[in-house]
Amino acid sequence: MVKKTEHDKENTGTEYVSTVLSLLDEEENVVSDVQKEIFEDEIKELPPIEEGQLNVSGVYLYDVEDKLEVKVYIRNGLSYDLNLNKIPFVITNSKGDVLAAQKFNLSSLGTLPPHSARPLKLYFDKENVKVDKIPEDDWKIILEGNLSITSKVRPRYEGLPESIDIKDKLVFDKFLEELPEMTEGEFSISTFSVGLRKNGNILVTAVMRNATNKPITIDKIPITVLDAKKRAVKSEKFTLDNFTVSPYRAKICNFAFPTNVHPEEDTSLNDWSVVYKLVKISGGKNIKAVKRKK
Structure with missing residues (x-):
């Protein structure tokens, strides 16, 4: 030997x-x-x-x-x-x-x-x-x-609020862990949740992941909310203020769409989805009622 x-x-x-x-x-x-x-x-x-x-x-x-x-x-x-x-x-x-x-x-x-x-x-x-x-x-x-x-690459969170509840953090961690691995050089956006808030906003929470070796800054992002029947109900291009995701990191971002519906409690829209592009809303559709998800 x-x-x-x-x-x-x-x-x-x-x-x-x-x-x-x-x-x-x-x-x-x-x-x-x-x-x-x-x-x-x-x-x-x-x-x-x-x-x-x-x-x-x-x-x-x-x-x-x-x-x-x-x-x-x-x-x-x-x-x-x-x-x-x-x-x-x-x-x-x-x-x-x-x-x-x-x-x-x-x-x-x-x-x-x-x-x-x-x-x-x-x-x-x-x-x-x-x-x-x-x-x-x-x-x-x-x-x-x-x-x-x-x-x-498996990016890890950055910029989570120090005051975040431990239960919420565990839910976010589980979501990130279950996302597929990324190939070096990729950037992805994944929808964490869609919900209707008591203040009348449809709130979309997204997780952005950066699998590159450079920070990526997002200035504008188009988002369309689809209902359970895949019909576009809200579509808007958002402008972000100094939103940067560091190399090999993930960051949470919220997007709010005002509506004329004010439920008694915050309601999860589990059957709804999001696409990251602008879609024409046929007939100027407005949300009139949302059934509460238990």
């Missing part, structure tokens, strides 16, 4: 991140506590990685019949989830000579959370190993070429 024990460390002033052990759910149930401690000790011995870096670090390699087994840790130094697909790995020496090279499909690795490390064994076919013997103290494994990576 050839064990990797030395690492080059440079003091460049670069921001580094710590990574913690992450296992697949099915592995969590079968891997012993002792083995987890071994994994954690090995992670502590790995060289630091930079913020925003995807890294592979080798621990050991040895021959297994017609294969070369290499134990590595895949580490995600980014602030969002990663899903890896076809990844080219190269084993080199200190001179940069290529000792082995092979592309692996890592879809079975699952989603790699932010700032996490996951152990993995790679099996190089001997036909892809270019030397008879890997030097004991002169090898490293690196990622090379075009990487097939799908970046998955």
Whole structure:
């Protein structure tokens, strides 16, 4: 067995991140506590990685019949989830000579959370190993070429009122958690609720999610409220004042449509929906009655 024990460390002033052990759910149930401690000790011995870096670090390699087994840790130094697909790995020496090279499909690795490390064994076919013997103290494994990576993002709330009721917060958290993961670079708007308030306003509450690495400012947004029969009853373009969603964050925003209906209590319009575009209201339709939802 050839064990990797030395690492080059440079003091460049670069921001580094710590990574913690992450296992697949099915592995969590079968891997012993002792083995987890071994994994954690090995992670502590790995060289630091930079913020925003995807890294592979080798621990050991040895021959297994017609294969070369290499134990590595895949580490995600980014602030969002990663899903890896076809990844080219190269084993080199200190001179940069290529000792082995092979592309692996890592879809079975699952989603790699932010700032996490996951152990993995790679099996190089001997036909892809270019030397008879890997030097004991002169090898490293690196990622090379075009990487097939799908970046998955789960934005978290920002700007929630400090006075928010804990029950309301749990409801908002549950709603956000149940929304589908986003792909890096996306921006989405999801309708949280539609209701008729005692003051006569139809209140639309939306959750805006930003899965990009830059803040996004919304100046204007068109919204149309549809009744239970999908008929447009209110349509308006709203102007927002300095409404910005930070990178990888979610923010709640309310939109009020005045009506001539004033119920005795705030009423949820559970069968109603919203589309984020302007729709012509046929015949200048007004809301005359809304049945109270229990």
